[in-house]
Amino acid sequence: MAGLEFNFGNAISHYSKTGGPRGFLWKYALVFGLVTLAVQAVAIWLQWPIYEMYLRMITEGGDIESHASEINRMSATVGFRGLWIMPLGILSWVVFEGANQRRYMRGDGFSLRLGADEGRLFIVGLIWFALFIGLYIGLIIAMFVPLLIGVALGQAGAMIGAIVMILSLFGFVAVALWIAARLSAAAALTVRDQEIRFFESWKVTKGKGWTIVGAWIVLFLIIMVVFVILYLIAAALGFGILGAQVPGLFEGNADEAAVSAAITSPAFWGPLLLVFFFVFLVQAAFQHIISGPAALAARTDDDWAGADLAGEFV
Incomplete structure (x- = not known):
């Protein structure tokens, strides 16, 4: 991209400097939100018996002990159905990641497709999955080996082991983030070069890893503030609806049956679902925005002679 350098400020704001037709971000967020809502609806439909049982338990007074055996039996049966939703989740990821990276690397407008880019990104996703398994194993080692050594040394050693475990945990997180940052341009490079690129990201992000992490x-801190505000709005809205429907709720003398009926009514869930749909939209926008730093590293690769893109979008 003409005149665009890789630095901290450009990395954070790169989503707004991709070039191409305007309107990508809101279209991406809206369609992503609708697809996420549809996938969640399918998941709820597949596991509806367990949700129905919990709703029945609430309306009958919330006695979990009397429903314990039924919950265990139903969870084992219905939980397996939840695995059926995985192909939809994977398909959703590859098509949106394809649109995401085509915007960054080619300046395309928003469109979803299932083609060669998506097939290559699926392989990249599998490599990431294997890497995450390795990092998870490393996390277990970082947490428990120091603690086990400390326990073996006695009471004083246990305290030292706990301190070492905490320090090693922080160290592991820092190293894991750095590794993730160094490999984060894999999807962008794969779409850019139209070939599977994963470990090539290590070279492209040389000297840029900590900037990407920062x-x-x-x-992440910005989106967390936004999420906290949205969840506070949802909580205030929920308590406001309940307070209007259930007399004596805030005085502590509300009727349990009235509370249960209000919680399970469409008048309670309808407005909250609108708020949570907006949460999906924000989450979708964040998914695109946080890809910007790695995509900028791929765009500013000195060894790439790609065409420059100009312009910004809103």
């Missing part, structure tokens, strides 16, 4: 942290 950008991620800042963006």
Whole structure:
């Protein structure tokens, strides 16, 4: 991209400097939100018996002990159905990641497709999955080995082991974030070069890893503030609806049956679902925005002679 350098400020704001037709972000967020809502609806439909049982338990007074055996039996049966939703989740990821990276690397407008880019991104996703398993194993080692050594040394050693475990945990998180940052351009490179690129990201992000991590942290803190505000709005809305429907709720003398009926009514869930749908939209926008730092690293690769893109979108 002409005149665009890789630095902290550009990494954070790269989503707004991709070039191409305007309106990508809101279209991406809206369609992503609708697809996420549809996938969640299918998941609820597949596991509806367990949800129905919990609703019945609430309306009958919330006695979980009398429903314990039924919950265990139903969870084992219905939980397996939840695995059926995985193909939909994977399909959703590859098509949106394809649209995401085509915007960054080619300046395309918003469109969803299932083609060669998506097939290559699926392989990249599998490599990430294997890497996450390795990192998870490393996390277990980082947490428990120091603690086990400390326990073996006695009471004083247990305290030392706990301290070492905490320090090693922080160290592991820092290293894991750095590794993730160094490999984070894999999807962008795969779409850019139209070939599977994963470990090539290590070279492209040389000297840029901690800048990418810093950008991620800042963006994550911003989105966390937004989420907290949205959840506070949802909580205030929920309590407001219940307070209007259930006399004596805030005085502590509300009727349990009235509370149960209000919680399970469409008048309670309808407005909250609108708020949570907006949460999906924000989550979708964040998914695109946080890809920006790695995509900028791929766009500013000195060894890439790609065409420059100009312009911004809103």
